[in-house]
Amino acid sequence: MDRNQLQRQVALMRSSLIEQVPNPSLPSLKLLVGYLDEQQFLQLEDLQDDVNPNFVEEIVTLFYKDSARLFHNIEQALKSRPVDFAKLDNYMHQFRGSTSSIGAIKVKNECNQFKEFCLAGNAEGCARAFQKVKQEHETLRTQLETYFKLRRQAGLAETV
Amino acid sequence: MENGFSSPRSDAFPAGLRVLVVDDDPTWLRILEKMLKKCSYEVTTCGLATDALRLLRERKDVFDIVISDVNMPDMDGFKLLEHVGLEMDLPVIMMSVDGETSRVMKGVQHGACDYLLKPIRMKELKNIWQHVFRKKIHEIKDIENHESIIEGMHLTRNGSDYSDDGHLLSVDDLTSVRKRKDMEKNHDEKDFSDASSAKKARVVWSVDLHQKFVKAVNQIGFDKVGPKKILDLMNVPWLTRENVASHLQKYRLYLSRLQKEKENSGMKHSDASPKDPPGSFGSIHQSDVVNSSYLFSGNSLLPRTVDPSSHEDDLKSIISEPVMEPKRPPVNLPDSHKTKNSQMGFNRSFQPLESEVDFAAFNSGIPTKSYWGEVPDVQFGQEHTPFVHLENGFTKLPLPDPLNHVNADSLQSIPCTAERGISGPTKSKPPCPEYGSNQISDPSPKVSILDPFPQSSKSNIVNHQRALEPIYPCTSSLTTQASCLSCTADIESAQRDVLNLASGSSSTLASFEDDLQVLFQGDSYGDTLGVRNLGFSDYIDAGLINEVPIHLYDSLRFGYEYPCDMTEYAILDQAY
Numbered sequence: 001m002d003r004n005q006l007q008r009q010v011a012l013m014r015s016s017l018i019e020q021v022p023n024p025s026l027p028s029l030k031l032l033v034g035y036l037d038e039q040q041f042l043q044l045e046d047l048q049d050d051v052n053p054n055f056v057e058e059i060v061t062l063f064y065k066d067s068a069r070l071f072h073n074i075e076q077a078l079k080s081r082p083v084d085f086a087k088l089d090n091y092m093h094q095f096r097g098s099t100s101s102i103g104a105i106k107v108k109n110e111c112n113q114f115k116e117f118c119l120a121g122n123a124e125g126c127a128r129a130f131q132k133v134k135q136e137h138e139t140l141r142t143q144l145e146t147y148f149k150l151r152r153q154a155g156l157a158e159t160v
Numbered sequence: 161m162e163n164g165f166s167s168p169r170s171d172a173f174p175a176g177l178r179v180l181v182v183d184d185d186p187t188w189l190r191i192l193e194k195m196l197k198k199c200s201y202e203v204t205t206c207g208l209a210t211d212a213l214r215l216l217r218e219r220k221d222v223f224d225i226v227i228s229d230v231n232m233p234d235m236d237g238f239k240l241l242e243h244v245g246l247e248m249d250l251p252v253i254m255m256s257v258d259g260e261t262s263r264v265m266k267g268v269q270h271g272a273c274d275y276l277l278k279p280i281r282m283k284e285l286k287n288i289w290q291h292v293f294r295k296k297i298h299e300i301k302d303i304e305n306h307e308s309i310i311e312g313m314h315l316t317r318n319g320s321d322y323s324d325d326g327h328l329l330s331v332d333d334l335t336s337v338r339k340r341k342d343m344e345k346n347h348d349e350k351d352f353s354d355a356s357s358a359k360k361a362r363v364v365w366s367v368d369l370h371q372k373f374v375k376a377v378n379q380i381g382f383d384k385v386g387p388k389k390i391l392d393l394m395n396v397p398w399l400t401r402e403n404v405a406s407h408l409q410k411y412r413l414y415l416s417r418l419q420k421e422k423e424n425s426g427m428k429h430s431d432a433s434p435k436d437p438p439g440s441f442g443s444i445h446q447s448d449v450v451n452s453s454y455l456f457s458g459n460s461l462l463p464r465t466v467d468p469s470s471h472e473d474d475l476k477s478i479i480s481e482p483v484m485e486p487k488r489p490p491v492n493l494p495d496s497h498k499t500k501n502s503q504m505g506f507n508r509s510f511q512p513l514e515s516e517v518d519f520a521a522f523n524s525g526i527p528t529k530s531y532w533g534e535v536p537d538v539q540f541g542q543e544h545t546p547f548v549h550l551e552n553g554f555t556k557l558p559l560p561d562p563l564n565h566v567n568a569d570s571l572q573s574i575p576c577t578a579e580r581g582i583s584g585p586t587k588s589k590p591p592c593p594e595y596g597s598n599q600i601s602d603p604s605p606k607v608s609i610l611d612p613f614p615q616s617s618k619s620n621i622v623n624h625q626r627a628l629e630p631i632y633p634c635t636s637s638l639t640t641q642a643s644c645l646s647c648t649a650d651i652e653s654a655q656r657d658v659l660n661l662a663s664g665s666s667s668t669l670a671s672f673e674d675d676l677q678v679l680f681q682g683d684s685y686g687d688t689l690g691v692r693n694l695g696f697s698d699y700i701d702a703g704l705i706n707e708v709p710i711h712l713y714d715s716l717r718f719g720y721e722y723p724c725d726m727t728e729y730a731i732l733d734q735a736y
Binding site for chain 2: 037039040043044046047049052055058059062063065066090093094096097098100101102103
């Protein structure tokens with residue numbers, strides 16, 4: 001792929017990731033639509049500068065690292081008997097706060113579902129909702145990784 | 161170290177603002193750090209509340225503001241907030257993903273100066289410096305007020321002219337701030353930098369120190385507590401009364417907050433319920449005061465029996481009156497005198513605020529604006545501070561210069577501020593240095609009577625206003641009320657507070673505190689008042705009160721049924 005193509009792809013993928021309306025010329029990217037909150041993502045990109053040229057990637061990495069820790073806590077709480085719903089709610093609340101940092105919309109929605117079950121004291125429902133959270137979480141990770149890779153490639157192509 | 165820290169910072173303010181960010185979420189911590197750095201702030205991050213508290217305690221005066229998340233594993237964000245408020249007196253901003261009203265309310269109740277919702281936007285962080293600025297302003301005012309009162313007393317005794325603001329301020333840095341010769345906007349910047357560089361050593365209230373404080377308070381009895389008593393009991397040599405006073409205020413707010421949470425009762429007291437002034441300061445009802453003030457302003461001390469309950473009406477009527485003829489009953493001079501006296505008297509009676517300053521302000525104000533009570537509606541509207549009215553009144557009356565001079569002479573004995581006041585009309589500089597700082601800022605109807613300076617363009621008025629403000633806390637509040645209905649609650653509470661403070665009555669402490677809580681953001685207003693009161697009485701006893709002061713007393717008495725002799729009249733004669 002030549003530089004221009006790469007850059008275009010990056011731009012398209014980016015807009016697909018954050019915009020509601022999928023780009024018609026890239027039907028495959030429809031899947032990425034609505035994953036991230038535009039405002040938040042754009043703001044993160046704005047923070048990128050010479051000092052931190054890969055700031056967004058840095059933040060995403062940090063997010064996923066911390067998510068692992070929170071997920072572990074949630075899993076432990078789900079496994080324990082009796083299930084401590086207050087604790088579960090607390091952990092999920094922390095995670096939800098974390099998702100707001102990168103603006104992960106779909107993940108957040110699943111978190112809200114989880115909260116409903118939690119409030120209702122439905123352990124099974126919580127477990128199911130948690131699976132969905134993890135799924136969305138992973139999907140987003142893949143999308144973002146691809147995005148960053150493309151971006152890097154486009155950046156490298158520029159310097160060539 | 162403080163100097164080293166603050167000087168460069170103050171020049172470029174708000175750049176270089178020293179922020180401490182506390183959040184258990186590492187992702188957000190990193191984002192916030194980056195955002196704050198982009199705002200040119202100096203950032204320190206902390207993942208744990210306990211770490212943050214330790215940092216704050218260890219390194220005193222190293223941070224300007226704290227931003228903290230509400231939900232943290234090791235300590236509740238609200239607890240941290242309270243600790244910081246009580247011990248370090250720093251502005252604290254809370255953040256959370258949860259924006260529920262009850263949570264936000266809790267934050268405010270615990271003393272947060274702002275509550276941000278996550279995800280946080282850059283623009284929200286850009287403006288956090290205002291909280292630091294605001295606090296500085298109030299601190300300065302408090303200091304100034306305190307200082308000027310003391311100074312005023314000294315000056316009066318010596319009969320020296322109040323020509324140099326610097327005299328009033330014992331803090332060197334504040335001097336330049338006080339020299340508010342011009343009330344221009346750049347004044348604000350200058351003031352701020354002065355303020356920030358003013359090394360008022362910030363007292364860090366360690367747990368130990370706070371314990372001593374609480375013990376002393378409990379020993380004295382919360383009702384009878386006062387900064388001086390506490391200070392004496394605590395027996396901490398390096399602690400000043402002022403430190404205690406401001407901490408006491410915060411403590412009161414804290415307690416009242418706790419109480420509120422328990423009671424959850426409405427705190428609004430109708431301040432309009434006039435009580436018959438028992439002839440003592442404490443009991444003077446706000447409305448009385450207001451009425452009295454109006455009396456003074458409009459009628460050169462004509463003892464008007466204003467119905468307290470309708471003080472508002474009075475206010476309105478007064479306001480709507482055309483500039484009251486300075487020539488009311490006897491002569492202009494007498495009026496101005498009276499007005500001044502009345503004003504002064506008010507100060508005296510209320511005592512809470514810097515009486516000296518007030519006098520000065522009055523003096524100066526009177527010549528030009530003698531309508532104390534009269535405040536053109538328009539002007540009031542502009543002001544959102546309780547004292548607006550007063551100010552307007554002042555501007556309204558254009559007294560001939562000679563009067564000013566006369567007043568000046570007679571007021572010689574009055575604190576320096578008076579001097580200034582005389583030249584005041586022509587000067588944009590506020591006669592009361594303490595108020596000077598007000599100019600800079602903040603039109604907020606803070607009760608800090610010391611400070612409600614509306615951003616008036618009329619320097620004279622402002623000057624006067626300032627002077628007036630402290631003097632007639634109640635009055636102004638009332639007037640403001642009339643004109644600023646939206647501030648009603650505040651004013652009422654402020655008034656109440658003032659009264660309470662003035663009288664040092666503990667009975668009203670509860671409501672007072674509530675009000676304070678609402679009105680003050682950790683100001684040491686109450687404290688200053690307390691301090692002032694003490695100072696004030698000293699002042700009076702010293703017999704510093706000149707003819708003029710006596711006049712004021714008399715004037716006040718008119719309104720308050722004070723048993724005074726009509727020295728005022730005697731003085732008036734002199735004036736003639």
